[in-house]
Amino acid sequence: MKGLLERLKEGPVVGDGSMCMTLEKRGYCRAGQWTPEAVLEYPDAVKQLLREYLRAGADVLQTPCYASSDGRLKRGRITYKTAEINEAACDLAYEVAQEGDALVCGGITPVLSYLQNKGEEAIREEFNGQLDVFIKRRNNVDFILGEFFGHIEELEICVDVMKKAKMPIACTMRIGALGDLNGVSVEECAVRMAKTGADLIGLNCLFDLNATLKTLKRMKNALDAEGITTPLMCQPLGFMCPEVEHTTNGYSGLPENPLAQDPRQVTRFEVHKFAREAYNLGARYIGGCCGMEPHHIRAIAQELAPERNRNPPVQDMCPPCGLLDRSSISTIQKKVDMEFWMKVKPGSGRPYNPPCVKVAHVNRF
Template identity: 75%
Template sequence: KKGLLERLKEGPVVGDGSMCMTLEKRGYCRAGQWTPEAVLEYPDAVKQLLREYLRAGADVLQTPCYASSDGRLKRGNIIYTKKSQTSEINEAACEIAHEIAQEGNALVCGGLTPVVSYSKGKDETIVKGEFEGQLAGFIKRKDIIDFILAEFFGHVEELEICVDVMKKAKLPIACTMKLGPIGDLNGVSVEECAVRMAKTGAVLIGINCLFDLDTCLKTLKRMRDALDKEGLKTPLMCQPLGWRCPETANMKKGYLMLPEFPFALESRQVTRFEVHKFAREAYNLGAHYIGGCCGMEPHHIRAIAQELAAERKLDPPVQGTCPPLGYLHNALSLRKEKLKKEFWMSLKAGSGAPFNAACVEPYA
């Protein structure tokens, strides 16, 4: 099968979507620390969710091991009958993602996340050690990993340390930050973050989580402009939230500051056609890897795959991308105007909640 770099040269690559948040809704993960013990306790549930993303048209399945680092697992106080360590969880996550990826033609991406030792100001040697602990499982299973990703970083400095460690795996590296308009958690601008990320040597850089579709598009534009100014050609990736949260666009912690987080966000869910629009605009801005983070469900990933089907040059199309608007192909009971994509693309959906506010006052 073609690797990440080959696929990026040929057209856009579609990532998968929400894991921890969706598993929590299904009863397999606990809110709060969002630690990934489900890969050990409920592997069949994790496989089923990954299978849904594959069927939706995802080209990449990420190892379901977000927050699997020694410090995060200890802080999360995970409940498991055996001794659970980072390496055990990450190896299990690799095997699960690989098994499902073989059902289609998907790549497997090993994910690394920020560590507690950095946030506590520990020595860089300790910080690197915690990243090495995450990476060890992926190095051990290099036979089934196609590339590795550093994601959800709030400090560009910590990201640079992580990528430096990741080079030991000798695999293609991607990296993303939870980056909004005001820059990283230390106030480093979007533009500087983009340039520094590209200069790490990562083959793919971008943003994920914390912010909604519109905010991510604005941030992507600034990143692309900054890279162009420096003559850097690193392709972009974007994995936004599946909820509308415009009132938190200029807050460093994004949607985490909403009173509805994490148990009452359903009324903010974006429609699949909003995702169609997002995928097209993100691609036009230079994002050649587009997936989703928290709140982006399989039908949203399907919308990305369908919107970019022509650019992906799939012949024949993989499962989930054919027909181009598969959810209308057998809709004889719908009104005539609803059989046209234009109707749905121009729809301003209502919330159905008469007394609900359009937005709320976020926490300070």
């Protein structure tokens, strides 16, 4: 099986999508805690979601262990330890990945030790607690990803810790137009991320498709100006939220967050457009984060099929526009071309609701 770096040289790599948020909607994760004990308590549910991403066309399945660090588990009053959650997450991701041609990515997330100013030794220890399982299971893990970082300083420490795994390293930040939470600009963050030596750098979560494209472009311009060729990745939010584009909180500042965002969810055709524009900007790893469901990942795989030289496994049942000409409803029969769906402007069906809301400017991180 070809590894991450080999695949990146051959064409775009498609990542998977939302785990904790999607599992919460299905009844297997607690909103608020967002901790991944489902890998131990409901492994079949987790495997099914991973399997849906694989079938949608994902080249990578990430270990479903977001927020599995000692500090975050204690805050969530979870009795399981980081090691046992990460081991179970490795087993589930590897088992499903073997059903196709997918890589397994070991996921590492920010730690409370950094926010609590406990010092670099404590920060490194908490990162090591997440990483050690992936090193132990190196035969089942193909590369590691540090994701959802709001501070470039913390990310730099994390990448330095991850280097001991001697695997390909990817890292992403949850930043938008204003840069990181310490005020470090998008451009400086991009250059510093690349200078960590990570093999793949980029963005994930908090901001929508349009905001992500704008930030991605600024990152690419900054890297080009420095002559840096590190490949870019992006795994954006699956909700439209233009009113938070110029905040540091992103969608977490919305009053609907996290339990009433359904009307904001992007359509598969908006994801088609995003995938093409992200690829044209230089992104070579494109997946999704909170709110990006299997059908969204399928849209990415279908949009980039020419560059990947293959269709996703689901193509027999779900071609991009379905088989609408075979419908028994005449008005549906006519909607068989992509041009119609790419131009359609979906309504919410709620006549008295505003298109946007007043943002709650609360820094939760």
